[in-house]
Amino acid sequence: MSDRKPIVIGMALAMSWLTRSAWRREESEVEHLFDLEHYVTLAQQAEQAKLDFLFAPDTLFLAKEALAHEAGFTGFDPTTLIAAMASHTHRIGLVSTVSTTFTPPYIAARQLQSLNWLTKGRAGWNIVTALGGNENFGLETMPSSQQRYAKAREFVEVVNRLWQSYPHTAIKADRASGQFANVDDIEEIHHHGEFFDVLGPLNIPTHPSGRMPFFQAGASDAGRNFAAHVADVMFAATPDIESGIALKQDLASRCQQIGRSPSALKVLPGVALYLAKSEQEAHDLFTETHKAFDPAKHFAHLHKALGIDFSNHNLDDVVEVNSLAKGFIPYSQTHTDLLLTYIQRESPTLRQLLARPEVIGSSHWLIIGTVQQAYDDIVQRLEQGAADGFIAVPGGSKESMRLFFESLIPMLQQNGWFKSEYIGDTLATHLTEQAL
Ligand SMILES: Cc1cc2nc3c(=O)[nH]c(=O)nc-3n(C[C@H](O)[C@H](O)[C@H](O)COP(=O)(O)O)c2cc1C
Structure with a gap:
């Protein structure tokens, strides 16, 4: 028995092997994007590998232009999808995404608690203040990050109180007395x-x-405070080891300041695996996966995140951004801060910047290599205090997914980093009561 702290591993509940152009591969089975069977197979493979949870992200708008060439922007409502997984799995945690900006809290409390019963305590809530979609809910502009977090705080308070309003012990079902x-x-x-x-x-x-585990991802100052107060898991966008270490240390100190144990908030970076x-x-x-990607989209993304149009710049020019235009409101402070930190630390050329995960992905950690290389990269982050585990998004091909399940997870198990058996039956126990 090792005394090493076991890590937590989750995985996207999505056909992530269809990313970017990968859906065009012969064997991708993209035709089955809306078939339940694929999700069931994925969930059962994840459970067989003893993963702690499956994670269904979501947005409440359609990025129509992106959909012209990519499949990744359309999909099931996550709570409905998770409910469908409940009867096909037995131990693995199942985390749904519900927005605090657009959903009424009574509906959220009811749906999430229903999931908790349907999954026998395996449900989790990914709390998002949302990346967009205001036009679909009668809002002309997206509320600022601060306003969204203020609303999220009250939302979570209402949901918690609604859950306490009707304890299961109130049900007596006493046949004799009626x-x-x-x-x-x-x-x-x-x-x-x-x-x-x-x-x-x-x-x-x-x-x-009891209360299901809460996940949250936004890492602005307000987002970190929110996470330190309410979340059990930070779904972290940490493209490099430095950002992982800094985020983990910062969250630990915020937890300490409010008298909470830092180990109560797990930092789990998303990791795209090729x-x-x-x-x-x-x-x-x-x-191959990224070859058809239009550079105009990268420039549009940079414009959205930094308010700067780089499309006329020379690719070999060094990018310098010391401050953002006054009044510029980023769509996500987290993504803007990550880009600024990288640019100010590395002074990259535009060409280098365009190859970064902050531009080509969702700012997530990117691993391209063999299983051994992925293992070494993961262990390095764990040993250096940049993560408590990770949320995997295996991409590019079905073979990449197969290597994740059949080689990478067993390698982490054999080397004492990850459990080989479930200990408990609920998501909360998976997150807290692990043993190797
Ligand atoms: C890694 C990451 C994942 C996110 N996932 C989602 C998501 O699935 N759906 C969504 O609507 N918003 C998502 N968000 C948006 C956040 O909930 C939040 O609204 C946004 O990051 C703004 O908060 P910030 O100012 O703290 O960055 C995500 C943000 C990050 C950083």
Whole structure:
């Protein structure tokens, strides 16, 4: 038995092997994008590998232009998809995404608690304040990051109180006396806040496993404070080891300041994996996956994140950004901060910048290589305190996915980094009570 702290591993519940142009590969099975069977197979493979959870991200808008060439922008409602996984899996955690900016909290509380019963305590909530979609909800502009977090705080408070409003112990189902529930134990919440007015109680009791784990990703100052107060997992965008170490240290100190143990907030970076038998094949897979990508999109992304149009700049010019234009509001402070930190630290050329995960991906850690190389990269981050585990997004091909399940996870298990058996039955126990 090793005394090493076991890591947490989750995985995107998505056909991530269809990323960018990879859907065009012969064997991609893109025709089955909306077939339940693919998701069930993926979930069962993940459970067989003893992964801690599956994670269904979501947005509430369609990036129509991107959809012209990529499949990754359309998909199932995550809560419905997770509910469908409940009866096909038994131990693995199942995390859905619900936006606090657009959804009424009563609906969120009800749907998430329903998931918790359907999964027998395996549900989790990825709390997002959303990246866009305001036009679909009657809002002319997207509220600022600060406003969204203020609303999110109140939202989470309402959801927690609704869950407490109807404890499962209120149900007596006493045939002899005829008492179904002790209604004295079920209470209205009478919430009147800045954003919501909710009477309660909720119309579904809270599952005996207690409060489900909360995930959150935004890493602006307000986002980090929010995570330190409410989250159990930070879904971290950390393209390099430096950003991982800095984020983990910063969150630990925010937790300490409010009297919370830093180990109560796991930092799990997203990691895009392009795996193949040789390093060259992995790079070919990555190049092939990204080859049809239009550079105009990279420039549009940089413009959205920094408010600067680089399309007329020379590719070999050094990029310098000391400050952003006054009044510029980024779509995500997290993504803007990551770009600025990298540019100011490395003074890259435009060509180098355009190859970065902050530009070509979602700012996530990118591993291109053999299973051994991926293993070494992961272990390096773990040993240097840049992560408590990771959320995998294996991409590029089905072979990359196969190597993830059949080689990378077993290698982490054999070397004592990851458990080989489930200990508990709920997501909360997967996150906290692991043993190797
Ligand atoms: C790594 C990462 C993943 C995110 N995933 C989602 C998502 O699936 N759906 C969504 O609507 N917003 C998502 N967001 C947006 C955040 O919830 C948040 O609204 C945004 O980052 C702005 O917060 P910030 O100012 O702290 O950056 C994500 C953000 C990050 C950094």
